[in-house]
Amino acid sequence: METFLGMDAVMLARIQFAFTVAFHFIFPAFTIGLASFLAVLNGWYLWSKDEAYLYLFNFWVKIFAISFAMGVVSGIVMSYQFGTNWSVFSDRTGPVLGPLMAYEVLTAFFLEAGFLGIMLFGRDKVGNTLHMVATLMVAIGTAVSATWILSVNSWMHTPAGFGINDAGQFVPENWWEVIFNPSFPYRLAHTLTAAYLTTAFIVGGVGAWHLLNGRRQNKGVRKMFSMAMWMAAIVAPLQIVLGHEHGLNTYEYQPTKVLAMEGHFETHENGIPLYLFGIPNQEEGRLDYAVGIPKIGGPILGKGWNASMEGLDAVPDDEEPPVAMVFWSFRIMVGIGMLMVGVGAWSLWSRYRRKLYDDTWLHRAALVMGPSGLVAVIAGWITTEVGRQPYVVYGEMMTSEAVSPIEADAVGASLLAFIVIYFAVFGAGVGYLIKLMRKTPDRAAYEDDIESGPIRSAGIVPGTQMPRPKGRTDQQPAE
Template identity: 50%
Template sequence: MDLDALLLSRLQFAFTVAFHIIFPSFTIGLASFLAVLEGLWLLTRKEAFKTLYLFWVKVFAISFGMGVVSGVVLSYQLGTNWSVFAAVTAPVIGPLLAFEVLTAFFLEASFLGVMLFGWRKVGPGLHFASTVLVAVGTLISAFWIISANSWMQHPTGHEVLADGSLRAVDWWQVVFSPTFPERFAHMALAAYLTTSLVVGAASAWRILRSGPSPESSIALRMAIGMFAVVAPLQLVVGDLSGKDVQRLQPAKLAAIEGFWETRTEQPFHIVAWPDRAIEGNRFELSIPKVGSWITAGSVEAEVQGLKDFAPEDRPPAAIVFWAFRVMVGLGMLMIALGAWGAWLTLRDALGRGGREGPERSRAFLWSAVAMGPAGFVAVIAGWIVAEVGRQPYVVYGFLRTADAVSPIGAGQVSASLLAFMVVYAVIFVAGMLYILRLIAQGPQGEEEDAPVSDGQPPGNALAAAPPEHRP
């Protein structure tokens, strides 16, 4: 393997984006969870909702800050490592990223301050509105980022100028490229799944350690309700997104499924090892004919294989194949966990559960704890499928990744990659460990510490928490 500037730049961007995506995929869902908690507290005045809000808002504040910092690094890399890409696509990509700042980041930054520090200075309605607006801002941010990435997956609404650069001619087509609706829905649902799994794992851990409490039971059941509904819905949206890939990026689909020959009645490879050297799979465990039915809706449908494409136009099949199976495998486990939790909750509600409600089933609680990180792993695996599967293009069908890199040397990139690894290892690992410590402590004891009474908004958890719990 030749560690040239291109490969090192790709590794550096992959390394930083893998760290970054952890935080938005968590905070998008957590912001909405906080809005629901505050809304329920205002409606019911139950202390458990207030306590949960005060606890999770601390986790949100730290995660949001780390997401912003890690995102800034990515934008700088577009100029340092991918200057050709930035120069060519700036007339299209630049406005989309600017819209993200203007419509989402400013909204989040403005009302985040009210959300965290305004609980003694604003009324309950305004504080709740601030929490809702922060939640909306996280979704708007995801909207613009997915819009830009979807355009890169299937560029539309532009023209190529004489100097080789691009110019947008139809902003509606640029923003809403053909793959955008399903991809945005897929990412939003992934964020909600990620958050619900973390909340469920944290609540299950507290119950295993200290027994059921009103806060832990409420949070656990809310998490079960979320991933019991969202996980099956995500499977449907993922299938719709896959149909877009089959239609618009057939080489990526062939890599995802491990198809090498173009044929009808393609098998579904449960496991395989695609090998570019032999232009085939070294071993396969397959179900006959099911591959064509899953990808194209009919066993008689002809589905293209990788051999239809020139070797230089094929994505790395093994990476894409296995990343997809990690994502789907975890998704199936999420569906199973949601169905199990919903069944336990329903039995308990009907009075038939005995000691087998979700809070009393140790097997379910340990399963929920084990599934806590699954959302993050699935999100990273999904991005690997999307980005590695798009290769060898950075803008599909237009600009190759090899032509988009900056004219810099491998030594410069390797030095910055090493620096990133050291800094991230120290700062971000410490931050994540602190978040895990907060989650492990749980919402116990917040009622006494929080100077919030009925009629007041459950605002700043940072001020409400005792000094040793403040970040």
């Protein structure tokens, strides 16, 4: 079998898709939550007439626009790979997954794209009411887009409502069962909540950076940090509950994945331990240097204290996923989730003591945790996708059966090209986003955008619907 750098075409195609989707995933994970945050900011501004919300909206809407654009561009590449590297998968699953992807474009992407321009540049042209409607439509569109994509992905994990025709293609027999397959509700709730938490910690990290840099009197900075910490305090514990329910669903339909996540190589006859740490040794079929809590794994999995459970030793070797990767990515995700809960609880304590904007150590912790949501969603994605191997459609189609008849050298060359281009293009984009985040959300920055920024370049000038703010909400100069 031909190889490239010691890897065959199947492994190279998997690495290429994993690399591109990991880059892509961080942008929707951010923009889904940010779109809703913008809708809240805009609504609060219209209701309260507090100009700080207007400054915050203007501050974050530019970041949203760039992130949205990078998400669209990075998403196009994945559809390209379906034709080049995964043509067999596309052919066999097309009758089921093709319509779902089309529905995502028709109902979600068009909704986002149709109203995005109004949200960015149309406040003065269409009035505050329609501008608010446009902002809501963009927020709804991002959530609807995630809904369809997660339905597609969930069907690949828990396929339902299908048959197989004479050509070996999966064909729909019950669209309700296809769309609302057994893992879809849990995966949707868990992923959307992860997106909102990701945005909250990025917003909180940016707010913390400004607080640490002497802008504690800036009303916009205080509001963004406060709103982010409320989100962390409320949603992070909820995410733990949703993750647990998702895990129970996964154990019901993909038990092998849970065994890899938990490091259960051996069968347990009298109680299931909960392994906290260890070093998976897949070749020997054991968890080396295991540190765990006896029997508590049973109740966590909905079983009794003395329950039994078959381990990976009861699974054929060729049906086991790469245990080490699944084991550690799961712990990274859970560990970050627990840290998020801790930061949320810390913020409540500081708020209770009226020290939310003066607690320097909380601000430092929030700054460090700023990108943590992005790390957690990537770790969760690795857990989910690597954990279903060696299947691409769980229990129905092997990954090795889905790859295109393509040479390893061709896949390897395109993979190297993607790595170079992605780091150059998206590295520059992320650098510019960080530059925007360093600016101060105040009147000076707002007026600068009106005079020389994208609002002026689009031919829009302040009018009766968006008057210039008449008073300062802070005393900090813009950067």
